[in-house]
Amino acid sequence: MKLYRFLSEDDTSAFCHKVTDALNKGWELYGDPTQTFDPVKGIMRCGQSVVKEVEGTYTPETKLGAH
16 A cells, blocks of 8 residues: 655754654655745744555554554
């Protein structure tokens, strides 16, 4: 099955670490990264979609971060 996740975080090194962790666990980048301004916090936020092929059958109970 193909899994999809959208990673997001404040525009700090924490975002880069989150994406790097996913890549090292076998996830692949999917599409372009995004960035937007959060007016409530007054900061920029980043996002990146990732996908991964794994064994099994998808159900809504699938724990995406566990793969």
